[in-house]
Amino acid sequence: MGDLIENKNLVYVCNETDVETNGMLAIEDDQLRPIAVFNLAGVFYATSNICTHNIAILTDGTLEDSIIECPLHGGSFDIKTGEAASYPCEKPLKTYPVRVSDGKVYIDYDQISAESPEFECSVDKGVDNIGDRFLEGPQFPTITLSTGQAFQVNNNDETVLQSALRAGTAFPYDCSSGGCGNCLFKLEKGEVEDLFPEAPGISNYARKLGYRLACQSIPKVDCTIGVELDVKYTPPVVPQKHAARLKSLKVLTHDMYMITLYAESHVEFMPGQYALISLPNNNAFRAYSMSNISNSMGEWEFIIKRVEGGLVSNLIFELASKDTYNIKMDITVDGPYGNAYLQSNSKKNVLCIAGGAGLSPMISILRGASARPEFDDRQLLLYYGGRAERDLCVEDIVSEDSRLKGRVKVVSAVSESSTDVLNKISGEVRRGYIHEVVEKDLWEVLHEYEIYVCGPPKMVEAVQKTLVNKHKLPDKQIHFDAFY
Numbered sequence: 001m002g003d004l005i006e007n008k009n010l011v012y013v014c015n016e017t018d019v020e021t022n023g024m025l026a027i028e029d030d031q032l033r034p035i036a037v038f039n040l041a042g043v044f045y046a047t048s049n050i051c052t053h054n055i056a057i058l059t060d061g062t063l064e065d066s067i068i069e070c071p072l073h074g075g076s077f078d079i080k081t082g083e084a085a086s087y088p089c090e091k092p093l094k095t096y097p098v099r100v101s102d103g104k105v106y107i108d109y110d111q112i113s114a115e116s117p118e119f120e121c122s123v124d125k126g127v128d129n130i131g132d133r134f135l136e137g138p139q140f141p142t143i144t145l146s147t148g149q150a151f152q153v154n155n156n157d158e159t160v161l162q163s164a165l166r167a168g169t170a171f172p173y174d175c176s177s178g179g180c181g182n183c184l185f186k187l188e189k190g191e192v193e194d195l196f197p198e199a200p201g202i203s204n205y206a207r208k209l210g211y212r213l214a215c216q217s218i219p220k221v222d223c224t225i226g227v228e229l230d231v232k233y234t235p236p237v238v239p240q241k242h243a244a245r246l247k248s249l250k251v252l253t254h255d256m257y258m259i260t261l262y263a264e265s266h267v268e269f270m271p272g273q274y275a276l277i278s279l280p281n282n283n284a285f286r287a288y289s290m291s292n293i294s295n296s297m298g299e300w301e302f303i304i305k306r307v308e309g310g311l312v313s314n315l316i317f318e319l320a321s322k323d324t325y326n327i328k329m330d331i332t333v334d335g336p337y338g339n340a341y342l343q344s345n346s347k348k349n350v351l352c353i354a355g356g357a358g359l360s361p362m363i364s365i366l367r368g369a370s371a372r373p374e375f376d377d378r379q380l381l382l383y384y385g386g387r388a389e390r391d392l393c394v395e396d397i398v399s400e401d402s403r404l405k406g407r408v409k410v411v412s413a414v415s416e417s418s419t420d421v422l423n424k425i426s427g428e429v430r431r432g433y434i435h436e437v438v439e440k441d442l443w444e445v446l447h448e449y450e451i452y453v454c455g456p457p458k459m460v461e462a463v464q465k466t467l468v469n470k471h472k473l474p475d476k477q478i479h480f481d482a483f484y
């Protein structure tokens with residue numbers, strides 16, 4: 001590979017027979033950037049093998065007809081044209097002319113050599129709101145962006161992302177959990193501890209290039225990093241740590257609970273945001289979305305699901321079962337975080353779509369909207385999907401809240417189709433997946449809504465595909481923190 005053929009700017013990459021019909025092949029060659037070669041019914045195509053949304057190897061994904069789906073976030077491209085075919089991919093993929101001769105596949109060498117890297121982590125564009133939050137006290141590492149701007153880490157267990165957001169930096173992120181890959185940065189100098197080496201949000205290829213996830217990296221020494229800041233990630237409320245204790249726990253369904261934590265400080269966040277909770281003698285933290293709104297009573301309320309093997313959720317229930325309410329303990333609430341919060345500048349109606357514990361931020365958004373006069377003339381809709389009727393609890397939550405009762409229209413649906421389950425369903429509950437129910441009810445008027453989504457990754461993906469890919473809604477109109 002890498003050999004030029006005579007008088008042509010073509011380079012041999014593989015034999016025809018190396019790529020099975022309707023299959024693909026990753027070309028790995030030190031002299032070339034990662035290339036993917038495709039064989040569609042005997043016609044060969046070549047593209048960059050790096051997704052333009054995040055640094056992932058496309059040939060690790062799936063190919064159907066001419067559409068390649070990225071393994072990291074499920075976005076896709078048409079390999080014939082390079083055009084992005086589905087969200088979250090937007091930038092086109094580089095394509096390369098292919099020549100097949102004597103059973104050998106060649107691609108245009110000039111195009112490859114002239115290309116800039118497929119994924120450049122450009123640095124620090126136009127956002128200059130940092131560097132003013134250096135704290136007094138012990139010196140922890142300093143993070144310097146390639147432009148020379150800097151912020152300081154505040155303690156030994158703080159991640160690059162937490163430090164950045166506490167400094168008011170517009171650092172891109174969503175999940176804080178290693179899943180979405182949005183907090184990718186390039187470690188140019190220094191050393192970080194990686195909290196989650198198997199994190200699904202970053203490919204091995206990206207790691208090899210020196211990229212890391214800010215939400216999973218604890219700086220060990222002063223570091224210099226490259227990252228593309230974006231003003232839309234400027235934190236509306238700077239996150240802080242609060243010591244808290246368990247105040248109450250209420251059963252909602254067979255596996256969902258509403259817990260209230262109490263902290264001796266004013267609670268401030270945007271409706272729809274989340275916090276990172278960690279428990280005594282346990283370094284792990286987990287992201288949970290609040291279901292209440294800002295208040296001066298020190299209350300952080302969450303709807304959480306008890307997950308088998310779930311470190312934090314199980315410990316919370318253990319504390320509750322031991323009747324340890326109101327005993328001072330080191331529960332830490334670090335927040336707020338998240339970008340899928342109530343858009344008070346929008347003039348649109350509000351549509352919330354939820355499944356599972358994704359209900360929590362949706363209730364917060366609806367509480368936030370119903371408390372603001374500017375939403376008085378807007379519709380507030382909540383679509384909630386579960387597998388079976390025992391998963392449903394929305395009607396109770398809404399009817400017990402005087403602000404939401406009569407103000408929010410609720411539609412619940414179950415996807416389970418066994419006769420047993422369907423026979424038990426009351427008349428008010430719809431059947432089908434929640435994205436199908438939303439589409440059926442609202443397809444003609446979807447553009448009139450600001451849409452908020454939270455739930456299991458498959459549900460969020462199905463909603464996204466329906467709204468963005470099928471109904472062509474602008475992604476700006478749909479708000480979710482990508483916990484995938």
Ligand code: FES
Nearest residue numbers: 175176180181215
């Ligand atoms: Fe870090 Fe999602 S992977 S914010």
